[in-house]
Amino acid sequence: MSPQDAHTTLSVAVIVNGVAATIxxxxxxxxxxxxxxxxxxxxxxxxxxxxxxxxxxxxxxxLDLNQKFEDFHFPADVVLHIELRGGGGGSNRHRRGSSQxxx
Amino acid sequence: MIQFTDPAVSQAxxxxxxxxxxxxxxxxxxxxxxxxxxxxxxAVVAFxxxxxxxxxxxxxxxxxxxxYNARPLGLQFEHPFTREPLAAPALAIWQRNxxxxxxxxxxxxxxxxxxxxVNLVLQHPGHPAMLCQRGNRQYHEHPAHNxxxxxxxxxxxxxxxxxxxxxxxxxxxxxxxxxxxxxxQFGVLNPQR
Numbered sequence: 187m188s189p190q191d192a193h194t195t196l197s198v199a200v201i202v203n204g205v206a207a208t209i210x211x212x213x214x215x216x217x218x219x220x221x222x223x224x225x226x227x228x229x230x231x232x233x234x235x236x237x238x239x240x241x242x243x244x245x246x247x248x249l250d251l252n253q254k255f256e257d258f259h260f261p262a263d264v265v266l267h268i269e270l271r272g273g274g275g276g277s278n279r280h281r282r283g284s285s286q287x288x289x
Numbered sequence: 290m291i292q293f294t295d296p297a298v299s300q301a302x303x304x305x306x307x308x309x310x311x312x313x314x315x316x317x318x319x320x321x322x323x324x325x326x327x328x329x330x331x332a333v334v335a336f337x338x339x340x341x342x343x344x345x346x347x348x349x350x351x352x353x354x355x356x357y358n359a360r361p362l363g364l365q366f367e368h369p370f371t372r373e374p375l376a377a378p379a380l381a382i383w384q385r386n387x388x389x390x391x392x393x394x395x396x397x398x399x400x401x402x403x404x405x406x407v408n409l410v411l412q413h414p415g416h417p418a419m420l421c422q423r424g425n426r427q428y429h430e431h432p433a434h435n436x437x438x439x440x441x442x443x444x445x446x447x448x449x450x451x452x453x454x455x456x457x458x459x460x461x462x463x464x465x466x467x468x469x470x471x472x473x474q475f476g477v478l479n480p481q482r
Contacts, residue, residue: 201316204309204451232445242455245340246320246463252395265316270446272384272422272456 194256202228202268213256217241217249224268234270242267292330294359303329303354306450310334321346322458325369330354334454335369338465347465348375350457352450353426361439361448364425366410366418377412382420382461384409409460422456424448 194213199206202224209223221239225231240248244265249258260266292299307327310317314324321337321344330353337346346369353363366375383406392400412418419427424447429439442448 201313203446204313204449204455206313230446234445240459242459244320246458248459250401252400267455269455269459270452272420272424272447272452272460 196255198260199263199265200224200268201265202230203270205230211255213254215255216252217255217258218251220255220266221251221268238271238273240269240271242269290353290355290360290363292355294356299354299357300329302357303332306354307332309451310454317454320458321462322454325349330357332450333367333372336457336462338462340463341465346370347462348380350453352453358443358448361424361426361429361443362450362453364420364427364453366420374417377410377418380410380418380461381465382409382457383407383464384422384460420457422460424453424456 196211196213197208198211199208205228207224207228209227211220218236220241221236241251242248310324321339323335325335326333332352333349335346335349337344349367349369351365351367366380367373368375390400390402391398409421410418411421421428423437423442428434429437446452
């Protein structure tokens with residue numbers, strides 16, 4: 187194996203849609219890889235597109251999925267939250283200020 | 290709502306989801322998420338903004354497990370102390386509209402595009418405030434959402450107690466600092482006063 191093929195693998199605590207797990211993460215990979223691994227390891231691959239998922243820190247702030255895991259400099263005891271966006275978010279009809287249900 | 294499914298099933302799901310909350314109660318508490326009540330079919334969760342200096346308890350969400358999960362969880366906003374229903378102006382639940390768009394110039398091939406935020410709380414005359422987001426009964430039973438059947442999302446991770454709590458926290462609490470001063474300035478946090 188050449189030096190550039192070597193990856194640093196860490197064990198990271200995650201909570202995937204309410205289910206706690208510890209997963210293996212390669213430091214050099216983008217954060218979005220945490221989603222794939224977390225969903226697989228907690229058996230929650232429900233067929234949602236990746237864009238439906240977000241990763242949050244302990245404070246609940248969404249993190250940039252394109253950033254490499256190592257660039258966040260997480261503490262060793264970090265717990266990452268992998269959550270499913272609710273979606274919906276009000277229809278255009280609602281946003282136009284209608285006060286009556288639309289049919 | 291009348292319980293028309295086997296109550297033992299809804300009760301078992303209620304027990305399982307509340308137990309899952311309690312397993313993580315300490316972690317939830319550090320984020321200002323507190324379980325106030327858990328008596329089937331009702332679980333009430335309060336949401337506080339721990340990142341703000343005076344740590345306001347902004348609202349409570351009452352979840353109704355009647356017929357769950359043949360039907361989605363009912364969700365009503367309540368005052369955390371008086372249990373009175375909260376009107377939409379007392380709530381500030383805004384969804385930052387972040388859309389992932391393909392972009393081959395960035396690592397991963399996707400970048401996040403910001404769209405104008407959307408108010409997720411609606412209230413029609415004579416009805417309680419509702420969360421306009423998938424996974425709760427009021428959303429799926431709203432006549433404007435007749436293309437959003439609960440069956441499209443049931444057992445797919447959306448609409449569980451944990452999922453609704455996380456979305457309420459993300460959109461109702463995490464971003465609260467940005468709008469809290471504006472809301473307080475206009476005196477709509479306590480509309481009865």
